[in-house]
Amino acid sequence: MSKAAFYVTTPIFYISGTPHIGHAYTSIAADILARSARAFGPARALTGTDEHGQKVAQAAEAAGMSPQAYTDMLAPKWKELAAAYDCRFDDFIRTTEPRHAEACLALFERMRANGDVYQGVYEGWYCTNDETFWPEAKLIDGRCPNPECHRPVQWLSEQNWFFKLSAYRDRLLAHFRAHPEFVRPQTRYNEMMAVLEAGLDDLSISRSSFDWGIPLPGGGVIYVWFDALINYISALGWPADRDGLFATFWPATHLIGKEIARFHTLIWPAMLWSAGLEIPERIFAHGWILADGEKMSKSLGNVIEPFSLAQRFGADSVRYFLFREAPFGSDFSISVEKLRQRHNSDLGNDLGNLLRRSLAMLQKYRNGLVPEPAESAIGERFADLGTLVHEHVTAMRFREALDEIWNLVTALNRAIDEQKPWDLHKHGRGDELDALLYTLCEGLRWLAILLYPFMPSKSDAMWAQLGQTGTPEVRWDDALQWGTLGAGTQTDPGAPLFPRIEPEPVEA
Numbered sequence: 001m002s003k004a005a006f007y008v009t010t011p012i013f014y015i016s017g018t019p020h021i022g023h024a025y026t027s028i029a030a031d032i033l034a035r036s037a038r039a040f041g042p043a044r045a046l047t048g049t050d051e052h053g054q055k056v057a058q059a060a061e062a063a064g065m066s067p068q069a070y071t072d073m074l075a076p077k078w079k080e081l082a083a084a085y086d087c088r089f090d091d092f093i094r095t096t097e098p099r100h101a102e103a104c105l106a107l108f109e110r111m112r113a114n115g116d117v118y119q120g121v122y123e124g125w126y127c128t129n130d131e132t133f134w135p136e137a138k139l140i141d142g143r144c145p146n147p148e149c150h151r152p153v154q155w156l157s158e159q160n161w162f163f164k165l166s167a168y169r170d171r172l173l174a175h176f177r178a179h180p181e182f183v184r185p186q187t188r189y190n191e192m193m194a195v196l197e198a199g200l201d202d203l204s205i206s207r208s209s210f211d212w213g214i215p216l217p218g219g220g221v222i223y224v225w226f227d228a229l230i231n232y233i234s235a236l237g238w239p240a241d242r243d244g245l246f247a248t249f250w251p252a253t254h255l256i257g258k259e260i261a262r263f264h265t266l267i268w269p270a271m272l273w274s275a276g277l278e279i280p281e282r283i284f285a286h287g288w289i290l291a292d293g294e295k296m297s298k299s300l301g302n303v304i305e306p307f308s309l310a311q312r313f314g315a316d317s318v319r320y321f322l323f324r325e326a327p328f329g330s331d332f333s334i335s336v337e338k339l340r341q342r343h344n345s346d347l348g349n350d351l352g353n354l355l356r357r358s359l360a361m362l363q364k365y366r367n368g369l370v371p372e373p374a375e376s377a378i379g380e381r382f383a384d385l386g387t388l389v390h391e392h393v394t395a396m397r398f399r400e401a402l403d404e405i406w407n408l409v410t411a412l413n414r415a416i417d418e419q420k421p422w423d424l425h426k427h428g429r430g431d432e433l434d435a436l437l438y439t440l441c442e443g444l445r446w447l448a449i450l451l452y453p454f455m456p457s458k459s460d461a462m463w464a465q466l467g468q469t470g471t472p473e474v475r476w477d478d479a480l481q482w483g484t485l486g487a488g489t490q491t492d493p494g495a496p497l498f499p500r501i502e503p504e505p506v507e508a
C-alpha cells in the first residue's frame with residue numbers, strides 16, 4: 001500500500017435486485033481486506049445501494065409507491081446481507097441521501113468549470129433494464145445486445161449534458177501502461193486496454209425524460225451510472241470533508257464484478273481527473289460464481305440463496321469456502337455439497353479437532369494451564385507466516401493466504417500424531433510434553449489471529465477458549481511473535497467450533 005490508511009469499497013448494489021451469493025462474495029472480500037488492513041493501521045470499508053434510474057421509478061410505480069418509499073423499503077435487505085456474513089462496513093451509503101446529491105452536483109460543477117461538460121442532443125437506442133444507450137450497429141435483432149438481457153430497446157432523443165470522455169483517452173492509456181496493477185486481474189486489464197485502443201466516445205451524463213435522479217440546475221437528472229460512481233467519494237464527505245475522511249482514506253481499492261469494469265476503470269478515473277482529484281489506487285474485478293458450471297438463474301432453478309446458506313453452514317464456513325475454493329478473479333463453480341465437505345474436513349477435522357484435542361490434553365495433563373514458553377521447530381519454521389499471509393491478502397491472493405495458514409494447521413496436527421503426548425505423559429517425559437503443549441497453544445493463538453479476517457466469529461471463539469481477552473483483532477507486528485502466549489494462562493475448552501453437517505436427506 002502506498003498510503004498509511006486503507007480504503008476498500010464494494011459496488012453499490014442495485015436496490016431492487018435480489019441479493020445473491022455474488023453480492024456476498026464481493027462484500028466478504030472487502031471485509032477480509034479491511035480486517036487484515038486494520039491489523040496494521042487505519043482502514044475503512046464501504047458498501048451501499050444504487051437507488052436511482054428509470055428502472056427503479058418504473059418498479060416503484062408498479063408497486064404503487066413513491067420511488068423514495070420503495071427504496072426505503074428495499075435498502076434494509078442489503079444491510080441484512082452484509083450482517084448475515086459478518087461483514088463489518090464502516091459506512092453504508094444510499095444514493096438517495098443528501099450527502100450524495102451534494103457531492104454529485106459539486107463534481108458536475110467542477111467538471112463543467114473545467115470545460116469537460118457540454119450540452120448536446122442525445123439520440124440513440126436505450127435499454128431501460130441496463131440503463132444503457134446502445135449504438136444502432138450493436139443491437140442484435142433490434143434488441144439489447146447484452147446477452148443477459150436481450151430486451152426491446154426504445155429510441156430516445158433528448159437534450160442532455162455530455163462528458164468529454166474522449167479527451168481522456170490518451171491519459172488513460174498512459175496510466176494503464178505505466179501502472180499494470182491498476183486493473184486486475186490481467187484478463188480485465190487486457191479487455192479494458194482493447195477498449196481504450198479502439199477509442200472512447202463522449203458520454204451522456206444526464207437524462208431529461210424522467211425525474212427519478214439527482215436534479216441538475218436547468219432541468220434533467222444525472223445519469224444513474226454517473227451518479228452511482230460518485231458514492232465512493234460522497235461517502236467520505238467530499239467535497240466539504242468535515243471529518244477529514246477524504247483526506248485520510250482516498251484513493252480507494254475498488255472491488256467490482258467483471259461486468260462493470262468499463263465504468264470503473266475508464267469512466268470513473270476520467271471523471272475524477274476532470275474534477276482535479278486523484279484516481280483509485282486499483283480496481284479488482286472478480287469472477288462469477290457458477291452453480292455446477294452454469295450461471296445461476298431463476299429460470300434454471302439453480303440459484304444458491306445466500307441467507308439460507310449462511311444459516312445452514314454458518315457465515316464463517318461459507319466465507320472460508322468461497323476464498324479457499326478458487327483464486328479471486330476467476331469464475332468458479334460452487335455446490336452445497338462441496339461446501340459441506342470442506343466444512344466437515346478442513347474446518348471440522350483439521351482446525352476444529354486441533355483446537356479440541358489440544359485443549360483436552362492440556363486439561364488432562366496440566367489442568368488447562370499453558371506451560372512455560374519453549375523452543376519450537378514449528379515456531380521457527382512459521383516465524384514469517386504473518387508477513388507472508390499479509391502479502392498474499394494485500395495482493396488479493398486469498399486462497400494462497402489460506403493455503404499458507406493451513407500449513408500451520410497441518411504441522412500442528414502432525415506434531416500431535418508424531419510426538420504422541422499420551423506416550424510422553426505415560427513415560428514421564430514432562431519437559432517434552434510441556435514443550436509440545438506450549439507449541440500447540442501458541443500455534444492456535446497464531447491461527448486465531450491469522451484467520452480472524454476470514455472467519456471472525458470462529459476466531460473469536462478460539463481466542464476465548466485459549467484464555468485470551470478481547471478479540472483477535474490485534475496488531476500483527478506485536479502479536480505474531482512466537483512465545484507471546486503467557487505461561488499459566490488458563491484455557492477454557494468450549495463447544496466444538498464446526499459441528500459436523502450431514503447431507504440433507506434426499507426427498508422421495
Ligand SMILES: [Zn+2]
Nearest residue numbers: 127130144149
Ligand atoms: Zn438490456
